Each structure stands twice: as structure tokens, then as C-alpha cells.
Amino acid sequence: MELSSVIIAVAGVAGTLGGAVLTQRGSERAKRREIELVRGHEEIRENLSLRRSCYVELNRDARQFTTALNRHLHVMRERGVDDADTDALEAAKNAHRDQYSEAQMTAPDEVLARASAVNRALNKAYGQVKRLERGEPDPGETMETAARAQYEVWDLLRAMRAAMRHDLGVSPDREGRPPVGT
Template structure:
């Protein structure tokens, strides 16, 4: 082989090396760009997933706050209605015992009873089991006391002795259940005693 062929071979190897280096560099650049794009896409996906998770948590917190507020309003109404119901029974009892015209007190009693019934119906839909049990027990005692009062109130002269002891019975038999209902509602709301 002559010097011309050696020079040509060196020139061919040099050109092939230069072209090969350019192709190798381009290949590496393409691979690096693909890796960067993949990493950027992965980061965007992670950010999107994180944003969705934050949104889900915020919505859950909002639902929990709304539920708490709805229960709080319901519990305030139910507690107030139960106390007014019992107070109206006591007022009607006093009117019967004094021999006064009891129509006005009976009308107030009926309004209080209906108000309690409506509040209790709402509580049945949103209150947890512990509050439902306590409010159900209070409702049973209130309605039993109401039935007794209506029975004795139909003929107050015939039941004067029973009417005299009925207020004490309200305090022994009904108020503790109304108090237990209030404690269950406060516990559900997270109110410490």
C-alpha cells in the first residue's frame, strides 16, 4: 500500500470519526432531551396529583364543616324545642292546678309539642346514633309526660292529687333525659364540659 492509500484511509477514518461523533452527540442530546421531557411530564403529573389530593382534602374538610354546622343548628333547635316543650307542660300544669282557663296554655303546649316534633324529625336525618338514641329516649319521656298531663288535664278536679305530684315527676322522669340528650349533642359537636 502506498502513501496515497494510507492518506486516503486516514482521511476516510477521520471523516467517519467526525460524522460518527456528530451522530453520537446528536443521539445523546436526543436521549437527554427525552429524559428531560419525561422528567418534566412526571413532575407535572405529580404536581397535578398533589393538587387533586389537596382539592379532595379541602372538599372533605368543607363537607365536614358543613355537616358540623348543620348538626349544630339542628341540635340548638332540638334542645330549645325540648326545653320549651317541657316548660309549656309545666305552665299548663300550673294553669290546671290553679283552676285557670287553660286554653291559652294548652295552645302553647300544642305549639311547643309540634315544634319539638319537627326538630326531632330533622335530627333523625342528620344525627349520629349516640345522639339519636339520647334524643329518642328524651322524646319518649316527653311524650309520656304529655300523655299523662293530657289525661289528668281532661278532668283536673278528679285528678288534683296526681296533678300536684306531676311537676316533681317531670323533674325526676323527664329532665334527666333532656339533659342526657344535650350531653350527647355536645359530645358530638366536640364541646367539652
């Protein structure tokens, strides 16, 4: 009888200790999953913040480049272009180029397609403006065609901005699909 009491006692202690160990391991696994979940949410938030910053700067710099092209065309019509005018246009172009380069590494394909369209249109208008400024326009290029090319960028900018806002979950896309994550 004593042996069975000892066996029962040992089994009880082992069960109690084993239960505590299993409970602790389960708790550790749950804590690890919770930490992984928090890290995942932090990554998502950080990625969203990075895209938002990139989009704000790309939108701003593309708009400023468009405005600088418009101003440059007006200066060319009203008076001759001086170094300060050229420097202002080049600064706007370079800021846009740098921000577009960042977007190429950050933006998803849908946003990047819109940003690429804006970039191509801006570079096309810039090329026309610079050829006109040098007095060496391509056939058919005039101040009016350059102004029209610059003006058409605004529609592309609106489409780019809409794609960015949709990606950030701020507004529906052009087809009315709800923002991502809703």
C-alpha cells in the same frame, strides 16, 4: 460520531421534556389530593355545623316543651285551660316533634338514644296532662304524677345535652372520656 451526537441530543431533549411532563403530572396529582383533602375537611366542618344547629334547636325545643307542660299544669290548677293555653302547648309540642325528626336523620346513635329518651318522656308527660285536662286520667294519674313526670324530663335533658356536647367536641362525656377529635 454525528449520529451519536444526534442520539445524545435527542435523548437529552426527551429527558428534559419527559422530566417536565412527569413533574407536571406529579404536581397535578398532588393538587388533586390537596383538593380532596380540603373537600374532606369542608365536609367534616359542614357536618359538624349541621349537627350543632340541630342540637341547639332540639335542646331549645325540648326545654320549651318541658316548660310548656309545666305551665299548662299550673294553669290547670289555677284556672281553666283556654284556647290560648292549648295553642301554646301544641306549638311547643309540634316544634319539638319537628326538631326531633331532624335529629333522627342527623345525630349519631349515642346522641339519638338520649334524644329518644327525652322524646318518650315528654310524650308520656304530655299524654298524662291531656288526659287530666279532659277529665279522663288513666288509673293512678293525678296532677302530682303528671308534674313528677314533667319534672323528671329535666334529668334526661341534661344527659341529652351532655351527649350532644361530647359529640361536638365541647366537653368530656359522663364517664370523663375526652371530646371527639382530641
